[in-house]
Amino acid sequence: MTSRFIVLGVLLVLSCQPVAHGASEQKEGSPQTLREHYNLQEGKHLYEQYCRFCHGEQGKGKAFDVTPPPADLTSPAVQQKSDFDLTQTIHGGEQGTAMGAWKWVLSDKDKQNVLQYIRSLAR
Numbered sequence: 776m777t778s779r780f781i782v783l784g785v786l787l788v789l790s791c792q793p794v795a796h797g798a799s800e801q802k803e804g805s806p807q808t809l810r811e812h813y814n815l816q817e818g819k820h821l822y823e824q825y826c827r828f829c830h831g832e833q834g835k836g837k838a839f840d841v842t843p844p845p846a847d848l849t850s851p852a853v854q855q856k857s858d859f860d861l862t863q864t865i866h867g868g869e870q871g872t873a874m875g876a877w878k879w880v881l882s883d884k885d886k887q888n889v890l891q892y893i894r895s896l897a898r
């Protein structure tokens with residue numbers, strides 16, 4: 776008699792288990808990737824407006840004839856530098872070169888976005 780109730784109970788418990796499937800695969804189209812996408816677009820826009828003139832369309836440098844020449848931003852020599860170092864250069868420029876300071880033009884967020892774009896050019 777009682778064994779019937781036990782079977783019924785077990786079935787009930789089993790049917791109440793939450794179904795766990797694919798919960799962690801929902802990355803694409805999430806608010807975070809969307810924000811990253813817009814930040815990169817913003818960085819590209821800033822780059823084309825302010826940096827392309829010297830560093831060139833693809834960031835390969837030497838678009839403008841000065842000594843020393845504009846750095847190839849896609850080169851390992853540049854890409855190996857930390858975000859901090861590169862941001863410092865964009866912020867304050869390189870003394871004695873054509874690389875000027877952008878601190879009056881670009882906000883911290885702008886510098887971050889333009890740097891992300893430079894990183895993306897090397898990929």
Ligand code: HEC
Pocket residue numbers: 822825826827828829830839841843844845846852853856861864865869872873874875877889
């Ligand atoms: C008038 C030309 C000119 C413009 C415009 C310019 N740069 Fe530069 N940039 C240079 C030159 C020249 C150098 C190389 C300096 C050197 O050799 O020390 C340089 C170097 C750099 C470096 C340092 C690379 C390293 O090796 O550390 C970064 C980063 C950089 N530029 C980013 C930018 C960004 C971002 C912009 C736009 C906001 C920009 N530059 C606009 C001329 C320019």
